Amino acid sequence: MTVQVEIWTDINCPFCYLGKERFEQALTAFAHRDDVEVVHRSFELDPTLPADESGPVIAKIARKYGISEAQAAANERGIGAQAAELGLPYLTEGRDYGSSFDMHRLLHHALAQDKQDELLDALYRANFAQQQSLFGNHERLVEVAVGAGLDESGARAVLADPDAYADAVRADEQEAAQLGATGVPFFVIDRKYGVSGAQPSTVFTRALEQAWGDRQPLVQMAGGADVCGPDGCELPTRD
Template sequence: MPVRVEIWTDINCPFCYLGKKRFEQALTEFPHRGDVEVVHRSFELDPTLSADESGPVIAKIARKYGISEAQAAANERGIGTQAAAIGLPYLTEGRDYGNSFDMHRLLHFALAEGRQDTLLDALYRANFAEERSLFADYERLVGLAVAAGFDESKVRGVLADPAAYADAVRADEQEAARLGATGVPFFVFDRKYGVSGAQPSEVFAQALDQAWAEREPALQTIGGGAACGPDGCELPARD
């Protein structure tokens, strides 16, 4: 029985970007990695954003947390240092934020196509490592998906239909709330263990080991009555 890991993330979230890499580092070293199923779930950091809203990340962070833009910029540089330590490119200035609902719909389409991880990597790379804005730009999304190997007509079809995979996105968000997730990344191992945040890879390795060990309940033997085995049957005790 495989271990199932569900990961709630948002494209806007830099720690989701880092957390995915750290989890993958742990998974690479996991001896049973071929028996681990990974599913990415949807979580919008700000579902109130309109579909066409976007703007500079640093100004957004400063407003949200009530800090100066200089402090927000310093925070971004700190995240950039963490990213560099695990081999991830990261633009510490000039990035945008925006509504990610259509990206989540595309990720559910990619899940149905069996290539969700490929598209998620492309979206993360575009948002955190490339200068061109990712938000409020259908052609940008189409180009990224096609470059990642998806059929252009199918991608355009999903983006043109606001209802396509919308229920799947909302279901993920409702499930996250039910599980008590208030932020992302949020990792759930076999619906038994939750790991919140971009933890060190060692934490993910421990969660994988524990989930693997408990994927089937251990058999408890009760009693010690007489039994037969390859060498014969137990002889009854003599008075």
Template sequence: MTTRVEIWTDINCPFCYLGKARFEQALSGFEHRDDIEVVHRSFELDPALPATESGPVIPHIAAKYGIDVEQAAANERAIGAQAHALGLPYRTSGRDYGNSFDMHRLLHFALDQGRQDALLDALYAANFAEEAPAFADTERLVAVATGAGFDETAVRAVLADPHAYAEAVRQDEREAAQLGATGVPFFVFDGKYAVSGAQPTEVFTQALTTAWNDRPAPVVLAADDTTCGPDGCAV
């Protein structure tokens, strides 16, 4: 029996980038890591952003949170320091922001391919580590996906059809609202325990352990000690 971890994230969110790394540190040291199923779920921080527009992220952050540009830039540097401590590349200036809906649609496509994690890592790298803008450019998104090993024709087909995986994204967002998630990253362990934010690795270790230990024990519906020996049935 596996333990399922669902992680709501957005590509725009630097703390999702950090949280994924910290969770993976915890998972790598977890005794039962091979029995943990991880599914990434969709959450848009700015769903009203036009799909064809993007811009520099620091002025956007300043306007969104009501702080000055210098403070927003300082915050980015602080996040960059946290990323570097985790061994993650992070550009503290020159990044853009934008609508992430098509990225989430592709992540559901990647889930169907059994390679969701690979695409998420590629999208995070495109946004936080690489110089080319990550948003509002279909060709850039195609390049990121194909660079992660996905078939170009299939990727273009998803992006060309606005209905492809759109309902899957919306369902994720509705479920996040039902769970009371107002921000990301948001981790749910076996539908019972939630961790909000890019918490320290130890918090994720504790959550994994708690969820694993709280799995239901198998219920024996029938047993017959006369048909088998104490070690089981011989072949």
């Protein structure tokens, strides 16, 4: 008996980076953590970005929200302070942005290799804590993938084929829309409970406990009557 947690995220999203850590803190303390299955789903904050477009994050934020670059920089410092409270490294300046589609394709490849969580952590670190850009840089992506335990030839093959796992990424994004997700991180537990945003760990703890309580085995009130099973229907014994 397991609880499934699906998490829609984007590597461009700093709150996804923080939210993953807060969720994992809750999961680590959860009594039934070994019975929780976590699957990461794809969500692009800007699916219209060309693969070859990138630029400074602060300038991008300022344009998107109609604020000054000074205000955008202050926002980045605020996120950096939140990251520091969680023990996460975070560059508050010098980062860039770009299309994350290739990264999501690699994450689906990693899922098939049972390395998805490791690769997501590595991509977050590379994007938020390291200076060298990930965007439009296949060599850098291969380096990160290999560091996360993936086979180099397999990662190169995925990146060389623009159709590899592309349908899986788009299917995740369509499903997110059907579930009503307009932003990330978005957590769905057993397709019954939704948690939106980088919530405090206590919120995730309550959600996990509620989901686990709903998964308790059925209490059988009566038995022994006539039933049908895989081998057919047993005729009742007549006295």
